[in-house]
Amino acid sequence: MLNPTQYQNLYDGLLKKNIELINSPASYKHCHYLPESYHKIQSKTPKSNWTKEIDHDAICKLTREFGERSIIVKDFVKSEKHKWNEACFIPNASDSDKVAKIVNKFIELRGNSLNEGLVFRQFEALEQLTVHSKSGMPLTKEFRIFFAYKKIVKVFYYWDEGDYGETKPELDHFVEIAKTIDSDFFTMDIAKKKNGDWIIMELGDGQVAGLPDNADRHEFYYKLKQSIPKSSS
Numbered sequence: 001m002l003n004p005t006q007y008q009n010l011y012d013g014l015l016k017k018n019i020e021l022i023n024s025p026a027s028y029k030h031c032h033y034l035p036e037s038y039h040k041i042q043s044k045t046p047k048s049n050w051t052k053e054i055d056h057d058a059i060c061k062l063t064r065e066f067g068e069r070s071i072i073v074k075d076f077v078k079s080e081k082h083k084w085n086e087a088c089f090i091p092n093a094s095d096s097d098k099v100a101k102i103v104n105k106f107i108e109l110r111g112n113s114l115n116e117g118l119v120f121r122q123f124e125a126l127e128q129l130t131v132h133s134k135s136g137m138p139l140t141k142e143f144r145i146f147f148a149y150k151k152i153v154k155v156f157y158y159w160d161e162g163d164y165g166e167t168k169p170e171l172d173h174f175v176e177i178a179k180t181i182d183s184d185f186f187t188m189d190i191a192k193k194k195n196g197d198w199i200i201m202e203l204g205d206g207q208v209a210g211l212p213d214n215a216d217r218h219e220f221y222y223k224l225k226q227s228i229p230k231s232s233s
């Protein structure tokens with residue numbers, strides 16, 4: 001995925017050739033970095049905090065806010081979810097040794113790809129789907145919704161493994177939140193909690209978000225084209 005500076009360069013370069021990408025650089029950043037859009041999704045997403053300063057004091061201050069709850073660590077964009085137990089999931093936020101161990105491993109694995117800083121998020125018990133056949137990470141009932149011009153283009157199963165059964169997301173509230181997001185093309189990943197509530201996992205820019213393997217690509221791009229207002233095409 002492009003970082004915001006790379007996107008800005010691409011955007012400016014294409015504009016010189018009379019090609020205007022669907023999202024401005026500001027819109028790209030809005031969905032790419034969790035802290036940028038957190039205030040818009042706050043009512044429906046796990047409590048989160050973040051720091052650009054990666055030092056012991058900053059990490060302690062942030063993790064302390066979660067008491068003894070379980071949390072996950074990621075950067076402003078990505079997690080190391082496939083290294084779930086070593087570099088993502090922290091069972092007890094007040095266990096400072098464990099916090100340091102997981103965060104250090106996370107930073108080591110992200111290496112030069114670390115985006116901006118650290119984000120801590122309250123862990124929510126999600127409805128189980130299966131475990132990932134390669135990494136063993138717990139897979140839960142998550143969906144990826146693509147929005148273009150504030151309307152749903154398509155809702156996909158996020159994972160290509162496991163049986164979602166009859167589970168279907170209730171979308172009305174998410175469509176309302178989507179109307180407030182400053183982007184013309186983005187994804188919203190949502191998940192079902194064990195208690196039946198639905199939450200937003202994260203947003204992403206639609207141009208760099210992956211289509212799941214289960215996606216019918218022809219249908220998706222056809223629907224995307226249809227969703228572009230005539231004045232913009």
Ligand SMILES: Nc1ncnc2c1ncn2[C@@H]1O[C@H](COP(=O)(O)OP(=O)(O)O)[C@@H](O)[C@H]1O
Pocket residue numbers: 046072074077078079080081121122123124125126138139140142189201202
């Ligand atoms: N707060 C949370 N509570 C429960 N599960 C989570 C939480 N955050 C992340 N996960 C799990 O980890 C996965 C990866 O997290 P995500 O924020 O989407 O990072 P990435 O950008 O690497 O995909 C999610 O799809 C979800 O299964």
Ligand SMILES: [Mg+2]
Pocket residue numbers: 189201202
């Ligand atoms: Mg994700």
